Amino acid sequence: MKIxxxxxxxxxxxxxxxxxxxPQDVKESLQQAYxxxxxxxxxxxxxxxxxxxxxxxxxxxxxxxxxxxxxxxxKAGAQTQNLDKIEKALSKATIRATKxxxxxxxxxxxxxxxxxxxxxxxYVPFIHWEIVSGNTIEITVLPKGGGSENVCSxxxxxxxxxxxxxxxxxxxxxxxxxxxxxxxxxxxxxxxxGADIAxxxxxxxxxxxLNEPNPDPELAKxxxxxxxxxxxxxxxxxxLGGKFTVLGVKVxxxxxxxASYPVAVAFQCWxxxxxxxxxHADGTVEYLTHKVM
Amino acid sequence: xxxxxxxxxxxxxxxxxxxxxxxxxxSGTMFTARDQAHRRALELYKEGxxxxxxxxxxxxxxxxxxxxxxxxKWMIVAAGPxxxxxxxxxxxxxxxxxxxxxxxxxxxxxxxxxxxxxxYGAVYGAxxxxxxxxxxxxxxxxxxxxxxxxGMPEALWILEVEDFGPLTVAIDAHGNNLFKDVQExxxxxxxxxxxxxxx
Numbered sequence: 001m002k003i004x005x006x007x008x009x010x011x012x013x014x015x016x017x018x019x020x021x022x023p024q025d026v027k028e029s030l031q032q033a034y035x036x037x038x039x040x041x042x043x044x045x046x047x048x049x050x051x052x053x054x055x056x057x058x059x060x061x062x063x064x065x066x067x068x069x070x071x072x073x074x075k076a077g078a079q080t081q082n083l084d085k086i087e088k089a090l091s092k093a094t095i096r097a098t099k100x101x102x103x104x105x106x107x108x109x110x111x112x113x114x115x116x117x118x119x120x121x122x123y124v125p126f127i128h129w130e131i132v133s134g135n136t137i138e139i140t141v142l143p144k145g146g147g148s149e150n151v152c153s154x155x156x157x158x159x160x161x162x163x164x165x166x167x168x169x170x171x172x173x174x175x176x177x178x179x180x181x182x183x184x185x186x187x188x189x190x191x192x193x194g195a196d197i198a199x200x201x202x203x204x205x206x207x208x209x210l211n212e213p214n215p216d217p218e219l220a221k222x223x224x225x226x227x228x229x230x231x232x233x234x235x236x237x238x239x240l241g242g243k244f245t246v247l248g249v250k251v252x253x254x255x256x257x258x259a260s261y262p263v264a265v266a267f268q269c270w271x272x273x274x275x276x277x278x279x280h281a282d283g284t285v286e287y288l289t290h291k292v293m
Numbered sequence: 294x295x296x297x298x299x300x301x302x303x304x305x306x307x308x309x310x311x312x313x314x315x316x317x318x319x320s321g322t323m324f325t326a327r328d329q330a331h332r333r334a335l336e337l338y339k340e341g342x343x344x345x346x347x348x349x350x351x352x353x354x355x356x357x358x359x360x361x362x363x364x365x366k367w368m369i370v371a372a373g374p375x376x377x378x379x380x381x382x383x384x385x386x387x388x389x390x391x392x393x394x395x396x397x398x399x400x401x402x403x404x405x406x407x408x409x410x411x412x413y414g415a416v417y418g419a420x421x422x423x424x425x426x427x428x429x430x431x432x433x434x435x436x437x438x439x440x441x442x443x444g445m446p447e448a449l450w451i452l453e454v455e456d457f458g459p460l461t462v463a464i465d466a467h468g469n470n471l472f473k474d475v476q477e478x479x480x481x482x483x484x485x486x487x488x489x490x491x492x
Contacts, residue, residue, distance in 0.1 A: 040294045040314055041294075041314050041419075041461045041463075041471065044316055044459050044461055045419075045421050045461070047459070048420075048421040048424050048427055048459055049421055049423075049424060051424075051427055052421065052423070052424040052425070052426050052427040055426040055427060055430060056426045059426065061370070061371070061426050061429075062371060062425070062426075063423065063425070063426060064371075064373060064423035064424075064425050065357075065358070065359055065371035065372070065373040065423070065425040066373075066423070102359075102370075104359060104371075145423075147376070147422065147423075164490075164491065164492045165492075167490045167491075167492050168487070168490070168492040171486055171487075171490065171492075175479055175483065178475075178476065178479070179399075179400050179401065179472065179475075180376075180400065182399075182422040182423055225490065228489070229486050229489060229490050232482055232485065232486050232489070233479050233482055233486065234475060234478045234479055234482055235475060235479055236475065238399065238419065238421055238422055239400065239401070239472060239475060240419060240461055240463060240471060240472070240475065241471065241474070241475045241478070269422070269423060270423065271423050
């Protein structure tokens with residue numbers, strides 16, 4: 001099979017898996033939140049979320065009507081041939097998935113307000129490339145909903161305030177967001193790099209499974225500290241009150257300019273949809289986030 | 294916090310009996326209305342004309358559904374709630390003029406709606422954001438569609454529902470607003486959190 005056909009088929013499958021079935025780590029985290037939530041209204045919301053996920057999975061229907069804007073992350077082995085064919089193939093996959101799954105058309109021209117109708121357009125789907133050693137191609141899709149995207153925030157805070165300033169900015173951002181990003185959320189937090197790099201890293205941090213703490217013990221500690229603080233706000237599931245405002249916090253960083261301290265906070269709604277697959281040189285496909293029969 | 298099953302048309306008395314944090318399930322007739330449908334209904338009312346549906350005792354759902362036509366029958370594919378604050382502009386007049394008893398949406402509503410609910414007897418039922426499959430499952434039948442010229446999401450979809458919920462009563466007919474209470478609590482918790490983080 002030609003690489004472009006294979007990538008297109010894998011792309012469609014990844015989109016279908018992502019919007020109909022949550023990865024196991026997210027599901028388990030929501031189940032745990034349901035067991036431990038003490039606020040009645042919050043618990044009712046979590047129960048509805050779990051029922052909805054179950055129904056979506058059983059009927060192969062998108063779990064939320066907002067199937068997001070489509071973003072791909074690719075780790076391309078340097079020895080792989082025909083990498084220039086991948087972008088086109090994933091665009092085709094998006095058009096097909098929009099019809100077949102179906103996905104809601106979510107690509108709108110910001111000047112004419114015209115919806116393309118098939119989830120493709122200028123820079124959509126967006127592809128983040130990383131060249132790695134080897135001869136496999138790893139593709140991850142992140143369908144990103146609009147409600148949680150609208151409260152993402154970037155702070156160019158004073159370097160003098162340092163980590164204290166970072167903590168302050170993150171918790172203020174969570175409190176300002178309130179019910180809007182459909183909590184319980186996952187927070188991606190990144191510091192340094194520059195405005196664009198901080199936000200890119202923050203969003204990419206959302207891809208790290210909830211049951212994988214940060215490999216850096218200091219950052220793992222910061223993640224726990226921010227998690228506890230966010231859950232002290234009392235916002236709770238869907239902003240109706242309770243102790244689960246977030247399911248997890250994922251931190252990343254880049255070295256910074258001496259004069260700059262960019263802090264980015266990316267929000268993910270409870271429908272934390274993502275799916276990954278690895279395509280081997282012999283054409284076999286290994287699905288990494290979902291069981292595929 | 295108690296659980297109630299309500300059948301439309303819902304009486305003012307049944308609504309006055311509810312308190313914030315109660316959970317309700319609705320059976321009967323429910324219709325969708327977003328910004329455009331609210332505006333058009335109120336314009337008709339001003340002109341002394343009637344909207345195409347007797348709304349008294351019914352539930353209005355802030356929702357732009359995905360609907361599919363199979364043969365000659367409309368089927369709801371996904372019907373999650375949209376953000377209700379956009380309708381804050383219209384909802385007090387809407388409740389006053391049409392006597393809807395339940396407003397269903399996500400994210401809560403403001404003081405104008407809270408006051409109208411107290412005065413005329415209505416509640417706000419918060420439905421889980423994104424829970425589109427759960428909502429679609431409770432829709433047994435699409436009775437009709439009006440104002441289709443507004444487009445699929447903005448049209449007035451008249452739905453027959455069975456045990457639509459769970460809806461958390463987040464604004465009751467006594468002036469209580471759960472979203473406002475939570476916001477106030479968050480504000481109260483702020484200093485404690487700052488202290489814990491050492492900021």
